[in-house]
Amino acid sequence: MTETTISAPPLAPAAPPRRSSGVIPGFGLTMGLTLLWLSLIVLIPLAGLFFKTAELTPDRIWTILTATRTLNALKISFGLSLIAASINLVLGAVVVWALVRYDFPGRRLLDALVDIPFALPTAVAGIALTTLYAENGWLGSLLAPLGVKVSFTPLGILVALIFIGLPFVVRTVQPVLEDFDHELEEAAATLGASRWTTIRKVVLPTVLPAFLTGFALAFARAVGEYGSVIFIAGNLPNVSEIAPLLIVIRLEEFRYADATTIAATMLVASFALLFVINGLQRWSQARTGRAS
Amino acid sequence: MSDNSVRSEPAAVKWTVIAVAALFIGLFIVMPLINVFAQAFVKGWQAYASALVEPDALAAIELTLLVTAIAVVANTGMGLVMAWAITKFSFRGKSFLITLIDLPFSVSPVVAGLVFVLMFGAQGYFGPWLIDNGYKVIFAWPGIALATIFVTFPFVARELIPLMQEQGTTEEEAAVTLGASGWRVFSRVTLPNVKWALLYGVLLCNARAMGEFGAVSVVSGHVRGETNTIPLQVEILYNEYQFQASFAVASLLALLAVVTLFAKTVLESRVHDRKGGH
Numbered sequence: 396m397t398e399t400t401i402s403a404p405p406l407a408p409a410a411p412p413r414r415s416s417g418v419i420p421g422f423g424l425t426m427g428l429t430l431l432w433l434s435l436i437v438l439i440p441l442a443g444l445f446f447k448t449a450e451l452t453p454d455r456i457w458t459i460l461t462a463t464r465t466l467n468a469l470k471i472s473f474g475l476s477l478i479a480a481s482i483n484l485v486l487g488a489v490v491v492w493a494l495v496r497y498d499f500p501g502r503r504l505l506d507a508l509v510d511i512p513f514a515l516p517t518a519v520a521g522i523a524l525t526t527l528y529a530e531n532g533w534l535g536s537l538l539a540p541l542g543v544k545v546s547f548t549p550l551g552i553l554v555a556l557i558f559i560g561l562p563f564v565v566r567t568v569q570p571v572l573e574d575f576d577h578e579l580e581e582a583a584a585t586l587g588a589s590r591w592t593t594i595r596k597v598v599l600p601t602v603l604p605a606f607l608t609g610f611a612l613a614f615a616r617a618v619g620e621y622g623s624v625i626f627i628a629g630n631l632p633n634v635s636e637i638a639p640l641l642i643v644i645r646l647e648e649f650r651y652a653d654a655t656t657i658a659a660t661m662l663v664a665s666f667a668l669l670f671v672i673n674g675l676q677r678w679s680q681a682r683t684g685r686a687s
Numbered sequence: 688m689s690d691n692s693v694r695s696e697p698a699a700v701k702w703t704v705i706a707v708a709a710l711f712i713g714l715f716i717v718m719p720l721i722n723v724f725a726q727a728f729v730k731g732w733q734a735y736a737s738a739l740v741e742p743d744a745l746a747a748i749e750l751t752l753l754v755t756a757i758a759v760v761a762n763t764g765m766g767l768v769m770a771w772a773i774t775k776f777s778f779r780g781k782s783f784l785i786t787l788i789d790l791p792f793s794v795s796p797v798v799a800g801l802v803f804v805l806m807f808g809a810q811g812y813f814g815p816w817l818i819d820n821g822y823k824v825i826f827a828w829p830g831i832a833l834a835t836i837f838v839t840f841p842f843v844a845r846e847l848i849p850l851m852q853e854q855g856t857t858e859e860e861a862a863v864t865l866g867a868s869g870w871r872v873f874s875r876v877t878l879p880n881v882k883w884a885l886l887y888g889v890l891l892c893n894a895r896a897m898g899e900f901g902a903v904s905v906v907s908g909h910v911r912g913e914t915n916t917i918p919l920q921v922e923i924l925y926n927e928y929q930f931q932a933s934f935a936v937a938s939l940l941a942l943l944a945v946v947t948l949f950a951k952t953v954l955e956s957r958v959h960d961r962k963g964g965h
Contacts, residue, residue: 419859420869425772429784432765436837437790440802443812447805486711493708497701505709507952511716514944514951516898517796518918519937522925523719526726526934533722534714558715580694590696619795621901622918626925639797643905646801651810658798665793673786 441662448659451652459656464632465641469660472638475549476617479556480564483613484606486557487564494565495572509566512559517622524555525627547629552637555623560613567609571602571683604679611675615668619661723941726934738935746912747920747936750828754903754916755896758835762892766843767885771873773844774851775859785848791840799837800905803830826908831916834902839892846888850881883957890954894947898940 448456459465493499494506512520528535528545535546545551575598583593621639629635638661645654695701728735738744769788773781791799805811807824817824824830858880862872878885900918907914915923917940924933 418863419775419856419872420863421771421873422776425768426776426778428765429769429772432769433784433787436833436840437787440806440837441790441794443805444798444802486707489704490708490711493705496695497705499705501709505712507948508712508716510948510951511720511944514894514948515720516900516918516940516944518900518921519723519898519940519944520719522921522933522937523722523726526930527719527722533718554715558719561716577694584694615793619793619798621795621797621904626922639795639901642797642801646804646905649810651805654801655805658795658801661795662798665795665798669786669790669793 444655444659444662447651447655451656455652456656459653460660464636465638465653465657467633468636468638468641468657471549471552471634471636472618473664475552475637476556476614476620479553479560479617480610480614482553482557483560483564484610487561487568487609487613488606490561491565491568491572495569509562513562517559517620518626520558520623521555521626524558524623525551528554528627546627547635549628549635551627551629552624552635555627556617556620559620559623560617563612563616564606564609567612568602568605571605571679572598574683575601601683604675604682608672608675608679611668611672615665615672618664618668720941720945723934723938726930727938729934730931734931735935735938738932739939741932743912743915744920744932744936747915747917748939750831750914751897751916754828754832754835755893757832758839758896759889759893761836762839763843763885763889766847766888766892769844770847770851770881771877773848775856775877788844789841791837796838796899796901797905800834800902803833803837803906807833825906826910826914828914830906831903831914834906835896835899838899838902839896842892842895843885843888846884846891847881850884851877854880883954887951887954890947890950894943897943 451459490505490509494502494509515523525546526532528538528551530536530539530544530546532546535544538545543550545554579597580593583597584590588596619639621637621643624637625640628637628640630640638657642654642657642661645651645657696704773784804825806813807817807830808814809818809825811825814825822829824833858876859872862876863869867875897916898918899916900922903916904919904922907916907919909915909919909923911923917936921933921937921940924930924936
């Protein structure tokens with residue numbers, strides 16, 4: 396099912412049209428408004444952050460970024476996000492396989508529930524998870540006898556990041572696995588491959604780019620996450636203080652230079668991730684012939 | 688779903704996979720949601736209701752509705768404009784422009800709030816001018832509205848763009864050829880074609896606008912009864928150990944999430960029908 400888009404607009408002349416739809420009005424007006432709106436709301440404010448950071452001397456920026464508390468906050472944010480995204484990758488694979496390949500009672504409900512972390516506001520998720528995993532909470536009270544503390548520890552941050560990241564993996568992989576050509580699997584089986592070999596050698600290579608895209612999306616979201624984490628984290632400097640919280644703290648202390656520098660660093664990381672994600676999506680499309 | 692024996696795993700594997708998936712979603716996703724309502728009603732209906740009619744809670748609800756209305760109207764209008772510009776014409780740099788529209792999704796909410804403080808705060812680029820002229824943006828509702836518009840920026844446009852790209856321009860071209868004006872083509876041809884996707888985008892934009900926490904928290908200043916939205920009110924109550932009241936206010940947002948998800952499920956099937964069940 397390759398989508399070689401045969402682009403022959405019925406009304407277009409034979410020559411390759413540069414503006415395929417010259418008759419439709421409003422290009423100047425709508426494009427002008429688009430660029431104006433995009434600049435005012437997104438581009439100029441984001442550029443302002445970089446200009447503010449550029450006002451500082453390189454020495455100053457270096458001192459801020461290499462301060463123990465900053466380094467630890469960045470380490471906690473990026474490190475725990477990486478672990479959370481990895482866990483989401485594995486458990487997301489199980490969820491996706493169950494949803495796409497099996498028919499069982501409650502499948503549609505389970506499918507709908509995957510979107511809860513998208514829909515539930517982060518502050519609500521934050522207080523709910525904290526209460527749930529507190530020592531007197533429904534889950535916390537079961538874990539306490541085992542000596543496992545979740546709320547107000549780095550483990551709590553991990554739980555929150557797993558919560559918000561799951562839908563990214565599932566929703567990215569799901570359509571690709573749904574479109575997977577069954578005949579390939581049947582061919583592999585006919586040729587004598589075991590079920591496990593077929594999954595590993597035939598299915599996995601096709602869905603791998605989608606898995607990596609989902610992983611990167613979950614990671615990117617986790618790195619910047621604030622609302623669901625700050626309630627459950629305990630927010631101990633150097634131990635359970637995430638980078639976005641440190642930005643807020645510096646801002647409240649009127650240490651604008653610190654806040655801007657850390658924020659600019661995180662923004663650069665976001666752009667780098669966005670670049671990687673775009674590349675992964677193109678790879679995924681090239682491999683599956685599917686526009687996601 | 689045909690049950691083809693060469694394409695399926697042994698029953699034991701199948702049911703283990705389903706059990707792990709269900710357990711994971713149950714523990715990690717559903718339990719927190721149920722917990723919100725359980726905690727909200729822990730002291731009964733009376734306490735629940737009185738937490739919601741408390742003046743600060745009502746002020747927070749009012750502010751949230753105002754800010755959400757502004758953000759949804761602005762992003763719906765401009766979402767349609769952006770989708771029209773991108774899908775009805777061909778030009779260079781189109782995919783780059785789409786990436787820029789999606790940009791707010793990859794920015795941390797805290798950073799989103801901070802950039803507006805740097806623009807309009809007392810230390811910001813336009814701060815001194817605003818103060819001299821008696822305008823307040825940061826620590827006031829305009830700042831909250833701006834931050835909310837930023838974080839919900841892509842929602843409507845990104846629902847419309849793929850659908851309108853798929854639908855192409857032939858219907859519009861036919862309408863123009865028959866003498867329809869640009870506005871008439873938009874309102875009579877394009878809009879009916881995308882109405883479900885548009886509604887879907889508006890719904891998601893609305894849910895995010897009402898629930899936004901990080902960005903709004905940075906620009907709000909947390910003045911009780913004045914610059915607190917519903918999520919900020921939840922935070923304040925929680926930090927004051929008024930857990931039941933906090934969860935009662937939070938349950939409004941949780942309810943909104945459940946309703947949004949339900950409507951999403953219904954709308955998605957309609958959007959799919961329009962695309963020809965792909």
